Amino acid sequence: MPTYQQFPLPDAGEGLTEAEIVEWRVAPGDVVSVNQTIVEIETAKSLVELPSPWSGVVSRILVEVGTTVDVGTPIIEIDTDPSGTAAPAAGGGVVSGAQSPHGHHEHPSRASEEPGGAEEIGAARDERAETSGSVLVGYGLGSGGSGRRPRAGVAGATGAATSPTAPASTGAPVSTSPATASAAPAAAAAPVAAPVPPAARPAGAGNGSAVAAPSTAAPSSGSSSSGAFHALAKPPVRKLAKDLGVDLEMLTASGPGGIVTREDVLEQANRAEGRTLATYPGDDAPWLASGTVSADGRQTRVPVKSVRKRTAEAMVTSAFTAPHVTVFHTIDVTRTMHLVQRLRGDREFADVRVTPLLIAAKALLLAVHRHPEVNASWDDQTQEIVYKHYVNLGIAAATPRGLVVPNIKDANRMNLLQLAQALGELTATARAGKTSPTGMSDGTITITNVGVFGIDTGTPILNPGEAAILAFGAIREQPWVHKGKIKVRHVTQLALSVDHRLVDGELGSRVLADIAAILADPAQALVWG
C-alpha cells in the first residue's frame, strides 16, 4: 500500500535552528529518485540544496516558498510505494508502530483531506519549540526526548503544586505517586490510543510525554471523555478570555507545556471579530506570498527582513546622521556617446559591455583623483575624518532580492578595460543574487544609475560611511546650444550628494564639474588622467 513518509527539515549546518524555503524543485505528482535535489533552502549560513532521502512520488509540499520553518518541521511528503493499493480512509488508519530511529514520521493514513494539515505543521513546530535547546545538531527531531520525562519522587511540572511532596525515594511505582495523578492517565493512554491522527502525534503519542500529553492527546483519544479535558491557563489569561468571551477549551495552546497563552486568546478574539468584506472579489488575497492579509482584508502585511531590512537601516542611519547637500548639473554628453560607439567596435573591448555608465565611472574616478578629499568618511567615534587611499567604487543595483550596493575594489587602479570587466562581473553577480557580504563592504564612493529607469535625476542618499554619491540620469536627445546654434544633442543630468560634515559645497561642486567636463569631452581625461 502507499507509504507516506515526511521529510523533516534537517540542520544543514552545525547548530542551526531554522531555514527559509527558497525554491521547490518538485511538485506534487512528480516522481523523485533518491538524492535528487528537491528543494533549495537558505540558512543563516548559506543556500543549500536538499536531496530526497527516498524514491517515490511527491504527495504533498508541506511548507510554502518564502516560509521560515524550524529544523525538524516536516516539509514534504513522499509516497515511497506509489504502486501499492489505496490507503484506508482517514481515521481508520493504524499508528505505525515503528518510527525510524532518526525521526522520520511515517504516516499511516492520508491527512491531506483533513483541514488539520496546517495544524499538523503547527503541532510539529510546537514540539520543536519545546525541545529546541536539545536539537542543535544532528537529525532534526528524534522520535523521543520531547518534553520532560516524569520522574519518580520528583515534584514535576504536571500539577505537582497541588499534591503533597512525594517521598524522595527512587523507583516509586507509578500508581503510588500522587505527583503523577494527572499525568499518569495521559502517559499510559497515549501509547495505546491507536487511531491518533498525525496532527496530534508529534507532541503527544509515542513518548508518553507527560507535559505535552494533556493538551494534545485528549482531543485525539476520542474514547476518553472530552468533558474531562481542561485547558491550562494562568488566572490573568482566564480572566482575559472571560472578558473577551473566548472559550479557552476551543483554543490551540502554544505555551510551554501546553498552556494557553495571552497571545492565543487575543488571536482567537481577533479572528472572531467580524471581517469587513473586500471591496472587490479576490481583493483579500495577499499580494505577496510572504505576506498576510490584514483582518479587514484590505492590506497585505509583509514582515520586514533581509535586504529590505538592511536597506532601511542603512538609509535611516545615513539620512539622519549625515547632513546631505545635493548639487546638479545638466550637460551635453554627445562626445561620450561617440566614444561609447567607438569602443563598442574596438577589438580590445569585444568581450565587455561598454556603456555610458562605464565612462561615468571612469570620470568619477578621475575626479576623485583630482579631489581625493571627497573619497573619505566621517568617524564620529574618534572625531576624525578618514581619507581613503583606495577607491572602492559602489554601484547601486536593483536585484530580485532588493537594492544592493556591491563595489569594485581598488577601482582607482584599473584601466578602462579592467573597469569594464569588473563592472560586468559585479552586475552579473548582483543580478544572480550572489553578491557576497565582502563584495558590499568597505565601499568609499557610489554611483546610482537612475537613468536606466528613464529618470532625469534625483537626490541620492549616501551609502553609510561614504561622503559622496553620484546619480547618473537618463540620456536624452534634446535641443541644445552647440557652437552658437541649436542642435539636437545627447543631454543628461548629474546629481551629486555629499556629506556636508566633511565636504563643503565648493568641493562637491568642483567634483561634479570635473565629472561633467570629462563626460562633455572625454579628451579631458587625457589631461587629467
Added chain:
Amino acid sequence: MTTLPTSLPPHEGPLTEDGLVQLLTPAGERVAHSDPYADALDADRLRAMYRDMVLARRFDIEATSLQRQGELALWAQALGQEAAQVGSGHAVRDQDQVFPSYREHGVGMVRGVDPVDILRLFRGVDHGGWDSEAVSFHLYTLVVGAHPLHAVGYGMGLQRDGLVGTGDAARDAAVITYFGDGSTSQGDVNEALVFAAVNQAPVVLFCQNNQWAISEPTTRQALVPIADRAPGFGIPSVRVDGNDVIATYAVTAAALDRARNGGGPTFIEAFTYRMGAHTTSDDPTRYRTHEQEEHWRRRDPIDRLKAYLEAAGELPEVFQAELAGEADALGERVRTQVRAMPKPPADSMFEHVYATPHAVVDGEREAFARYEASFLDTEEAHR
C-alpha cells in the same frame, strides 16, 4: 652532532613550473622519467588505485547527501583530494600506522576501514567507529593539528621498540600523519616537527595543501610554499602534485621507506584542491570564485588517471561498468546502514575513558544508571 640531510629533497622527480613533482600530467600523460616506485606500478595496481578513488568519491557524495537529509550532523568532504589520499594510502604497509585528521576517508578505505563505520562519528553515535589497531588507521582527530604530535610520539615508540632500521623489510615500520595547510599554522604541528626532527622519528608528515583553511587561502598563512618551512626544523621536504596519484604514491613510498630504514622524518606537501566545501556547514561560494573552481575541476585527479589508463588500453568497459555498479551498491549500502544505525546505549559514554577499570568512572556509571532508573517511563518507551 650528526649532519642532517636537510638540503636535498628525498625524491628527485621532474618538477612542474610550480616546483611540484609530477609524473602524470593533467592531460593524463606519463612524464618521461624513470622512478623505481612509479615504475613498479603495473596496470593491475593502477586499476586498483583508480577503483579506490572512484569508490572514495562515491562514498563522499553519498555522505554529503545523507547530511543534507538530516542523517549526519556534519560531513567533511574530500572531493578532489582522492589522488593525494589513495596514492599515499597505497604506500602504507600493514605494520605502519596512520594518524589521520578528519578528512582522510580515501586513506581509510584503502586501509580497509568500512566507510559506513567512518559515518558513525559524523552521525554522533560513536566517538570513533572502527578498530584502529586492526587496520593501522588511527581514529579521526577533530581538533585541528593535534594528532601529528601523537604520530611523532608513536614513531618514537617504534624506535624504542626496535622496529626501525633493522634491515628487515617485513618488520621495519613507519608512521604517516595527515593534516591540512591550515593546521600548519597551529602550534601543535610545529611542535611535532621539532620532536620529529630532533628524534629523527620514522614519521612522514603528509600535508594535503587543498589551498583553503575553511575560507582562508594558503596565501594568508604562508609567504613561502608550506614545504619550505620543514627544512628550518631540520626535516627534508618535497612538494608533489597531489592530483597526480602516481607521483603522490612514489614520493610517499620513498619517504616511508626512508623512515622505516632509520632515515628520519620527511615532510610532504601534496598540492591539491578542495573541490567541495570545508564541511557541510560551509558555503565556499562566499569566498572563492566560480572560475577557480572550474579551473580545478578541469584538473580532476580521477579524470587524469582515467585518461592515462584509457590511452594505455588498460581500462576496459567491462571493468568500468562493474566499478560503476560497485559504486552504486556502495552508495546504497552506506545509505541503508547509516539510517539503521541504532542509538548507542547512554552508558556507553563511560566506555574507553580509561583502558583499565577505574573507580571514579565506575562510580559515575552507577550514579548515572540510578538516575536513568528514576524515570517513570521506561527507556524503551522513551526511544
